[in-house]
Amino acid sequence: MCGFGPVALAATSSPDPSSDQDNKMQLFKEWIEMILSNIDSSLSEKEVRSIIKSCALAHYNQLKMDDVLAGYQGNLDKFIGWLETSWGWKVTHDRETKTIVADENKNYCVCPMINHAEGKKYPALCYCSEGFAEKMFSTVIGSSVSATTVSSVQRGDASCKYQIIYK
Numbered sequence: 651m652c653g654f655g656p657v658a659l660a661a662t663s664s665p666d667p668s669s670d671q672d673n674k675m676q677l678f679k680e681w682i683e684m685i686l687s688n689i690d691s692s693l694s695e696k697e698v699r700s701i702i703k704s705c706a707l708a709h710y711n712q713l714k715m716d717d718v719l720a721g722y723q724g725n726l727d728k729f730i731g732w733l734e735t736s737w738g739w740k741v742t743h744d745r746e747t748k749t750i751v752a753d754e755n756k757n758y759c760v761c762p763m764i765n766h767a768e769g770k771k772y773p774a775l776c777y778c779s780e781g782f783a784e785k786m787f788s789t790v791i792g793s794s795v796s797a798t799t800v801s802s803v804q805r806g807d808a809s810c811k812y813q814i815i816y817k
């Protein structure tokens with residue numbers, strides 16, 4: 651990643667390739683945690699939201715969500731049913747206001763990007779969840795949506811909830 655990598659790697663190289671991979675993954679994890687710990691103090695909320703929200707696409711693609719959602723496109727009720735049965739979410743849908751409130755219904759953060767055992771909070775991660783929800787619901791609905799975090803375990807709430815507004 652940085653210019654000093656080859657120098658440091660030569661000094662700390664292990665004969666065990668799996669150990670090298672573990673070290674690299676640890677570096678990635680710690681690097682991400684440093685960004686998440688410091689981003690709020692350096693940028694405005696709008697900038698942080700924009701940057702972190704755009705990162706959701708990496709996780710969305712890694713999970714192959716377009717394939718997962720293919721059978722739900724154009725059928726929001728069926729998709730909501732799937733979220734409730736497969737992911738355990740609690741979802742309310744107001745058709746008049748075109749507003750969905752999706753509660754992950756878990757007392758922990760589901761994000762795979764952090765070490766949950768450490769107990770550190772990274773509120774900026776919630777913007778990534780907003781981006782994931784926007785991509786997911788817009789794919790199903792077939793038009794753009796806006797997602798906002800209503801409550802979050804990372805922000806000290808009991809569960810993570812998102813308000814999704816569509817047109």
